[in-house]
Amino acid sequence: MSVTTANHAQCRRTTLAMWAVTIATSYLPNVFFMVSGAEVPGWLRWAKIALLVAIPATAIVWQALRPLTRYSSVLAVFHLAEELSSRVGNSAFWRQEFREAGVGFAKGLMGVQVLKLAPALIVLVALLVSGFRRQDFFLVKGRVNAPAKPVSWLGMKGLEPWTRVGRVITLVVSLGTLTFMVIQALPHLRSALALVPLLPFVVFLRRPTPSARR
Numbered sequence: 001m002s003v004t005t006a007n008h009a010q011c012r013r014t015t016l017a018m019w020a021v022t023i024a025t026s027y028l029p030n031v032f033f034m035v036s037g038a039e040v041p042g043w044l045r046w047a048k049i050a051l052l053v054a055i056p057a058t059a060i061v062w063q064a065l066r067p068l069t070r071y072s073s074v075l076a077v078f079h080l081a082e083e084l085s086s087r088v089g090n091s092a093f094w095r096q097e098f099r100e101a102g103v104g105f106a107k108g109l110m111g112v113q114v115l116k117l118a119p120a121l122i123v124l125v126a127l128l129v130s131g132f133r134r135q136d137f138f139l140v141k142g143r144v145n146a147p148a149k150p151v152s153w154l155g156m157k158g159l160e161p162w163t164r165v166g167r168v169i170t171l172v173v174s175l176g177t178l179t180f181m182v183i184q185a186l187p188h189l190r191s192a193l194a195l196v197p198l199l200p201f202v203v204f205l206r207r208p209t210p211s212a213r214r
Helices: 003-024 028-035 043-058 063-091 093-099 106-128 160-192 196-206
Strands: none
Touching: 003 043, 003 063, 043 093, 063 106, 093 106, 106 196
C-alpha cells in the first residue's frame, strides 16, 4: 500500500469517526426518546459530555484517536456551555428578571438572545484556545459586496450585492420587531394618555402654598 493510499484511508476513517461522534452527541438521541413517548433523561447530556471527554483522555495512549482530540474537546465545551445556559435560564433570578409576567417584550427577548449568544461566545473562545485560527472557523470579514442569488418571491430578479440586500433585510426585521414592541406597549401608552387630562391638577397641586413659602 502506497503512502498516499494509506493517508487517504486514514483520512476516511477519521472523517467517519467524526461523523459517528457528531451523531452520537447530537440531538438525535433526544429525538429517539421523544418519539418513543419517554421523557428525555437528565443524564443524557452528561453521557454525551463523558463520551467527548473520554476521547482526548483515551487518545493519550491510543494514537488512533488523536485526530479527534480537538474536535471532541470543542464539542464538550459546547455541551457544557449549553448546560450552563440552561441552568442560568431556569434560575430564580433569570425567571424573575426576564420571564415573569409583566416583563416587557424587549427585555424578555434580550434574555432569550443572551442565553443563545453566551454558549456561542464560549465555543469561540474554546476554538481560539485550542489553537484554531479565526480563518479556520470563518470568523473573518468576507466580501460584503458579493452578489446574492436572485430570489423571485422576495422581488430579487437579478444579482444584487449583499450590501443592498442586507440593508433591506435589516429594515424589514427592524420594522417587524418594532411592531411587536409597539403592540406590547399599547396598554401602557393608553394608561399614560389617560393621565394627560390630570396634568393641570398635578401642576396646580404641586405649587407651593403661602404657608409653605414662609
